[in-house]
Amino acid sequence: MRNIQTKVICLGVAAAALAGCSSLPMKRSDIVKASASCQDFTVSIYFDRDSASVTREARAVLRDASSMAAGCKIDKVTVTGLADAVGAPNANLQLSQSRAKAVEQALARAGFPSVEFSTAAVGDAGAVTADGQARPLRRRADVAVDLGGPH
Template sequence: MNRAWTLSIATVLAVQAAGCASLAPRLASRPPACSDMTVQIYFEPDSAEVTDEGRAVISAAAAQAKTCKVDRVNVLGLADAAGAPQANLELSQRRAAAVTRTLTAQGLPTAQFEEAAAGQAGAVTASGDIRPLRRRVDVVLKLSAPR
């Protein structure tokens, strides 16, 4: 009786495994979901040059976005509070432009870009604390399913 019970369980497990295996190709070939995505590209101090790490983040985001309809791309350049406000605004503009160029080089549609710069606005809290890691560009990809 023990042997028959073991054989029955083995048969059930084999049937279940076969069923899962038949679903695997369909699940693996399913296109990724086209939902909005936000990525952050960080920069060295006083630099607007996209780093190797930044290019890797942009490349991965662009690859995922290429399977979707790109409705809009918001690119916002930021700077920390070190230095003069006008210089930080210009630096954040250069950072946003550098990321936009890198994104378009990856094949994203330029007509859908909205580029902005905040400089050091928001880099200091109401209590006077300087927010770290403001040497970045925030990219929001608004995506939808392809038509």
């Protein structure tokens, strides 16, 4: 008798569980999409020495940046090119300008929403520490994206 009671209880539990699933399958329109976070962010794009060529890895970072901005109102995008302290200051300024322009063009190719970019170049300014050490990580362009909220 106890065996039959156990089976009846198990069948009752199973029936109740299945009754809770009566609304399945869900329709696509029932799925709620997470809204974009629309928080400002900055990404850095690194370059080889004396180069303004955007690498494959850098293009992937820029595609990710485009995805992060998707669904958001873009208030401002600033691309700042930098250079290390190796070489002549004028050449470093020119290189940092080329890096900023290359990143701006790569952002457009990566599907970044059409927006007016602000570009700046600082050359090797600030590329040497107080104790005279050169900073090789200055071989980059920083992309600051200011977002205004969801579309």
